[in-house]
Amino acid sequence: DAKTTQPNSMESNEEEPVHLPCNHSTISGTDYIHWYRQLPSQGPEYVIHGLTSNVNNRMASLAIAEDRKSSTLILHRATLRDAAVYYCILRDGADSWGKLQFGAGTQVVVTP
Amino acid sequence: EPEVTQTPSHQVTQMGQEVILRCVPISNHLYFYWYRQILGQKVEFLVSFYNNEISEKSEIFDDQFSVERPDGSNFTLKIRSTKLEDSAMYFCASSVRGGAAGELFFGEGSRLTVL
Numbered sequence: 351d352a353k354t355t356q357p358n359s360m361e362s363n364e365e366e367p368v369h370l371p372c373n374h375s376t377i378s379g380t381d382y383i384h385w386y387r388q389l390p391s392q393g394p395e396y397v398i399h400g401l402t403s404n405v406n407n408r409m410a411s412l413a414i415a416e417d418r419k420s421s422t423l424i425l426h427r428a429t430l431r432d433a434a435v436y437y438c439i440l441r442d443g444a445d446s447w448g449k450l451q452f453g454a455g456t457q458v459v460v461t462p
Numbered sequence: 463e464p465e466v467t468q469t470p471s472h473q474v475t476q477m478g479q480e481v482i483l484r485c486v487p488i489s490n491h492l493y494f495y496w497y498r499q500i501l502g503q504k505v506e507f508l509v510s511f512y513n514n515e516i517s518e519k520s521e522i523f524d525d526q527f528s529v530e531r532p533d534g535s536n537f538t539l540k541i542r543s544t545k546l547e548d549s550a551m552y553f554c555a556s557s558v559r560g561g562a563a564g565e566l567f568f569g570e571g572s573r574l575t576v577l
Contacts, residue, residue, distance in 0.1 A: 382562040393466075393553045393568030394497075394505060401563075437505075441562035447517045449495065450566060452505040 354438045359457040368425040370456055372438030375419045380443035383414060384450070385423045387434040394437070394452070397423065401443075425458075433460045464488045466569035468554050474575045478543050483572045485537045485554030494537045495555040495566065496529065498522070505553070511537065512560060544576045 355373040362368040374383065385397040398405055398412045400421075405412040411424040425432055435455040467486045475481050487494055496508040509519040511529055528540045537556075541548055551573050555566040 380562070384562075384565075386566075388505070393555075393571050394566075395568065396565040399563070399565065443562040445562060447493070447510045447512070447560050449507045449510055449518060450497075450505075451507060452497075454504060 354440060354453060356436075356438050356453065356456045358454070359459065361459045361461065362425075362428045364430060364460055364462050365427050368428045368432070368458060368460075370423040370425075370436050370438075370458070371420065372422070373420045374438070374440055377418050377440060378442070381440040382443055383412065383418075383421050384439045384441055385410070385412065386437045386439065386450070386452075387432075388437070388455070389431075389434045394450075397436070399441075428458075428460045430460050430462065433458055464567075466554055466556055466567050468552075468569035468572050470572055471570070472573040472575070474577065475544055477546060477576055481541045481544055481548075481574060483539045483541075483552050483554075483574070485539070485556075485569055486535055487537055487554065487556030488558075488567055489535070491556035491558050491567070493517075493557040493560045493564070494529075494531070495557075496539045497553045497555065497568075498550040499553065499571075500547075500550045508539075508552075510560075517560075541574075544574075546576050549574055549576045 384399040386394045388394045413422045437455040494511040499505045510517045551571040555568045557564040
């Protein structure tokens, strides 16, 4: 799978938006961009995914650059519960099984 | 909301013993996975399973590991002879479909401590 680069950590104040960047300059045309998060002492949790267009769901928004070499996960109003490690993962659309390859992710700290 | 459940939540075992970790995936899901996370490290892929056979496995998943779906609801990971380095959180995941567009649902994990 193509590699992603994320900042090690980010801080945010509660109720403010959080923009989490992810660089994936070697992305291929069939790679989907997935975001998962892992709250302390829990299993990973799906957040959102997209291929080319921006995506919104109840948890977050995903903004994908026009050239697809980067993307940004947007948490619109951070809560204390959003403190977690956020993983940006590329999944190969040509891979039938679609395993996830986790990196180190971005540790998000939310302060009240 | 349907969820993936794992048992036990924590198991302590002696080196060399066999361990079975159990998972109940979401009922209409067809793709099943095991991942592990050693304390302070990344989540690592172990194996994927579809249609009653292994579809892909990592280098970690050697002959000491096996998976089974014995009764159509449980999905188990067996470690035949545990080593100290097998101490980790083991996460089961399931997905209604394979491929890159499907989302994986993870369980809360089983913590394995090998002494």
